[in-house]
Amino acid sequence: LFDSDDFELPFEYIQKNPNNPTPIILVPGVGGSKIIGRNKETGVEEFGWFHPSLKIFQKIAQYLWGYYDPNSRLTRSFIEDYADVKAIPGLIGCDRLIDHNILDTKMMQNVSLGNYFGLLTDYLIQTQGYKKNETIFAYSYDWRQMLHHEVIMGPFRKLIKRVKLITGKKLILIGHSLGGVLIETYMRIYSDWQQDIEKFIALNTPFDGSSGYVLQSAITGYNLQLPIPFTIMKNIEASSGSQQFMTPRPVCHMPTFSQIYVKKSIKPAQKIIEQVDDFQLSQVTLNADVYKKETPDVYFVLAQKIFQNPLLINHNQLHRTFKILQKGCKAGAIKIDGDDSILNDLASQISSPKVEEFLEPKFKPLQLEDVKDRFFQWEVFNSIVQTDYCLYDRKYEYVTNQFFDITNDHMMFNQKFHRQQKKFLSNEETRLTSTPLLLEFIQAAQYRDEANFKLEFKQTCQFEAAEQYYPWTTRSGREMIPPKPIYGMVDKIYEPGTLDRILFDPVCTNYNDVYAARTKPIVFNEKEKFQFFSIAGCGKPTPLHVVYQKPVQEYKELLTQKPDYVFVDGDGTVLLTSAMSDPFPKRFVAEKIAVKGFEHFGVMQDPRLFAYITEFIKK
Numbered sequence: 001l002f003d004s005d006d007f008e009l010p011f012e013y014i015q016k017n018p019n020n021p022t023p024i025i026l027v028p029g030v031g032g033s034k035i036i037g038r039n040k041e042t043g044v045e046e047f048g049w050f051h052p053s054l055k056i057f058q059k060i061a062q063y064l065w066g067y068y069d070p071n072s073r074l075t076r077s078f079i080e081d082y083a084d085v086k087a088i089p090g091l092i093g094c095d096r097l098i099d100h101n102i103l104d105t106k107m108m109q110n111v112s113l114g115n116y117f118g119l120l121t122d123y124l125i126q127t128q129g130y131k132k133n134e135t136i137f138a139y140s141y142d143w144r145q146m147l148h149h150e151v152i153m154g155p156f157r158k159l160i161k162r163v164k165l166i167t168g169k170k171l172i173l174i175g176h177s178l179g180g181v182l183i184e185t186y187m188r189i190y191s192d193w194q195q196d197i198e199k200f201i202a203l204n205t206p207f208d209g210s211s212g213y214v215l216q217s218a219i220t221g222y223n224l225q226l227p228i229p230f231t232i233m234k235n236i237e238a239s240s241g242s243q244q245f246m247t248p249r250p251v252c253h254m255p256t257f258s259q260i261y262v263k264k265s266i267k268p269a270q271k272i273i274e275q276v277d278d279f280q281l282s283q284v285t286l287n288a289d290v291y292k293k294e295t296p297d298v299y300f301v302l303a304q305k306i307f308q309n310p311l312l313i314n315h316n317q318l319h320r321t322f323k324i325l326q327k328g329c330k331a332g333a334i335k336i337d338g339d340d341s342i343l344n345d346l347a348s349q350i351s352s353p354k355v356e357e358f359l360e361p362k363f364k365p366l367q368l369e370d371v372k373d374r375f376f377q378w379e380v381f382n383s384i385v386q387t388d389y390c391l392y393d394r395k396y397e398y399v400t401n402q403f404f405d406i407t408n409d410h411m412m413f414n415q416k417f418h419r420q421q422k423k424f425l426s427n428e429e430t431r432l433t434s435t436p437l438l439l440e441f442i443q444a445a446q447y448r449d450e451a452n453f454k455l456e457f458k459q460t461c462q463f464e465a466a467e468q469y470y471p472w473t474t475r476s477g478r479e480m481i482p483p484k485p486i487y488g489m490v491d492k493i494y495e496p497g498t499l500d501r502i503l504f505d506p507v508c509t510n511y512n513d514v515y516a517a518r519t520k521p522i523v524f525n526e527k528e529k530f531q532f533f534s535i536a537g538c539g540k541p542t543p544l545h546v547v548y549q550k551p552v553q554e555y556k557e558l559l560t561q562k563p564d565y566v567f568v569d570g571d572g573t574v575l576l577t578s579a580m581s582d583p584f585p586k587r588f589v590a591e592k593i594a595v596k597g598f599e600h601f602g603v604m605q606d607p608r609l610f611a612y613i614t615e616f617i618k619k
Contacts, residue, residue: 021128022198022617023167025159026117026138028094029177030242031224033140037063037083039295048085050098050114057232058328062298064144065235068507074151075144075239075507078302083295086142091121091132093140115605117176123610128617137163143178146241146510147185148517156186160196170198172617176604177574180205181245184583188520194528199590201533201616203609204600206574208581209248212258212543212565213573215383217243218490218506219260219558220361225573225600231359238506244514247383248394251519254581255397256446258544260486261472262558263376265551279319281310283337290332299328302502314497321499324359363562366549371468376551378471380478381486396483398475402437403444409476411451417444424594430538432592439580442569442594446577449568450544472545472566493556522583531590533616535609536579537598542570573600590619 035049037059048063050056063085066077077085087093095118121136130136139159145152163171175183180202187193187200213222214237221234237243248257286303288296303325306312313321319336326334384394400406403417420441424430432438451473471477487508494501524530543565548558569576576594593612603609 020167020169021130021135022169022172023163024124024130024136024172024174024617025163026091026094026121026136027156027173027175027179027182028117028138028140028143029175029179030143030246031097031226032094032116032176032179033087033143034093034097035064035085035087035142037077037079037085037295039083039293041082042293044295052098057229058297060228060232061235061328062295065298065503066144066239067502068239068241068510070509073146073149073241073510073513075142075241078298078305079295082301087140089140091117091136091138094138095121117604119605120610120613124613127610128614135167141182143242144236144240146514146517147178147182147245148189148514149241152182153186153189156182157190160186164196171196172199172201173197174201174203174613175205176203177205177600178242178246179203181207184522185245185517187522188517191523193523194525194530198529199531199533199616201535201613202579202582203535204537204571204574204579204598204603205534205582206246206578207249207583208252208254208578209258209383209575210246210573210578211570211575212260212546214243214246215258215260215381215486216546216563218486218504219493220561220563229360231361235503238504241507241510241514243507244383244511245518248578249518249581250384250394250515252394252581254443254577255399256443256450256544256577257382257394257396258546258575259396259472259483260381261545261547262379262381262489262555263373263548263551264379265373265376265553267375267551267553269553277316277319279315281307281318284322285335285337287332287335290330297329297333299325300330300333302499303329303334305502312497312502313499317498324499361559364550364560366562370550373551378481380471380481380483381489382483383486384483396478398447399443401440401444403441404447406475409474411447413444413448417441417448421445428596430594432589438592438594442576442580446544446568446575450566453566453568455547455549455564455566489555492554493558495556524585524588530588531616531619532582532584532588533590533619534579534582534592535598535603535612536576536592536594537571537574537600537603538569538576538594539596540570540572540599541567542572542575544568544575571598571600571603591616 031049034047036045037048038045046059048059051059063077063079063083066075066080069076077083079085094116096114096116098114117138121132124130124136125132137159139156141152141155147153160171173183175181183200183202184207216222217234217237221230222237223230223233284303286300286307288300291300303322306321322334322336326336398406398411403420404411404413406412420437424441424445430438435441454470455468469477471481487506490506494504545566547564547566548561549564550561552558571579580592580594595608598606598609
């Protein structure tokens with residue numbers, strides 16, 4: 001046995017038994033590894049992701065909010081001077097998302113609240129003879145980091161090598177979501193990967209980007225479809241080096257990918273004259289003593305950061321910024337001259353500050369006049385960036401196949417498509433081995449869904465039909481609008497000298513680095529046995545494109561717009577076309593299955609998944 005966290009410690013060899021099952025390493029995706037913060041002074045640990053209390057959102061921000069450090073190429077927590085932030089290692093680090101003692105009681109034994117890899121692990125132990133940390137293991141990690149960074153790849157490689165050494169067998173790797181991309185990245189980085197890996201089972205893995213949700217994260221934020229405020233996730237997504245691994249690949253055989261559509265107003269912009277605020281930094285006092293030996297709130301750390309470098313905040317933004325930070329701090333931590341400190345402290349003690357109440361975007365409802373406004377031009381944004389290093393400019397293309405043709409700019413779907421669609425919709429599962437044209441069909445089906453999708457405008461008491469031109473419905477409409485990099489737009493949304501700029505300026509300085517990792521060819525050794533399996537959810541509306549329907553004069557106006565979506569097929573989070581866009585040659589693909597109703601996270605609790613994995617293990 002060995003501690004799957006510390007790979008340098010000596011370990012006892014497990015007696016190699018040829019009858020033991022093939023060893024498995026489970027690799028979780030975004031949010032799948034529990035993250036803790038450890039106070040550097042006291043050693044006290046508490047959950048950051050997820051904290052089992054009413055302070056769950058406050059703790060996520062406290063420990064996981066941070067920034068990308070271009071020198072170390074790491075995402076660092078703002079709180080790092082006070083606490084070490086790390087993932088809980090091994091199987092207990094990804095068995096379930098919420099840890100609370102009550103979940104271990106007999107009363108809650110049949111409750112699947114927050115279950116992740118725990119149910120699958122228990123199933124394999126009970127039915128296939130697996131044993132924890134003997135034949136089944138897990139690699140939990142800080143999912144904010146760039147996947148190809150040594151802090152991710154190094155420990156993962158050590159775990160793979162040690163598991164093979166102690167079991168004497170090649171491994172099966174099972175990756176969910178970003179975990180599958182991590183495994184793919186490992187294969188790109190290390191050319192000897194086939195010496196240790198026998199099978200790779202990918203579960204709802206975004207090989208070619210997740211969906212439109214990932215692109216909107218830089219503007220609106222994306223809460224993983226969990227009951228988490230958008231703002232809480234927006235900083236994590238903006239500062240995470242792993243985020244670009246969930247955008248469309250710079251190079252891919254699939255011709256389609258997610259984009260953002262914005263209506264840019266052509267009306268003359270109105271000039272807004274800002275009032276001069278004579279507030280001075282000297283009017284603010286920071287008092288760390290109120291925390292004693294506790295880890296301070298992240299808002300207090302941000303206040304310290306501004307004190308160290310006052311140029312981070314424009315003078316006119318100082319008062320507003322410190323009022324916001326004060327609301328998120330413990331009573332007495334930030335004092336502002338002229339405020340009624342006693343009343344402020346009393347208010348903080350009566351009710352705990354809720355970050356979502358003062359940082360969450362206030363969406364303005366779409367009005368009929370917004371939809372009828374014709375004084376705009378469409379703009380298209382994507383995550384593809386051309387630099388001196390990244391010369392490949394991936395274009396959105398229409399590639400005909402056996403299921404459709406293009407005539408007079410319109411897609412014409414033939415009888416073969418309609419027959420296959422009828423089968424696809426009526427079957428619970430569709431396998432590549434029984435449907436060789438599956439990949440061509442799902443691409444054709446996505447084209448059709450995209451071209452036919454019309455956005456609805458819903459008013460309180462009635463539906464208003466406003467004639468609209470949607471550029472994504474035809475090839476000519478798309479070709480008329482040259483795409484722009486999303487990072488250029490976001491740079492104009494979060495103005496320098498604001499708190500928003502500190503919190504939400506997205507990582508793009510690592511683009512060349514990530515590009516090199518994502519486009520490095522996988523080396524295949526024909527002499528080594530290897531099988532790839534893929535399970536992808538379908539039947540759930542999944543956003544291909546993000547659409548902002550109200551014309552804007554400045555991009556920062558998008559912050560108050562709730563986006564609409566062009567929905568196509570997927571698992572609700574990952575596009576079906578993306579999950580099927582793996583980089584493995586046909587000769588190594590044992591099976592790909594599209595399964596109706598396999599929701600992105602819910603699949604981990606679906607008994608059908610356990611049956612599929614058992615089948616693949618034995619194949």
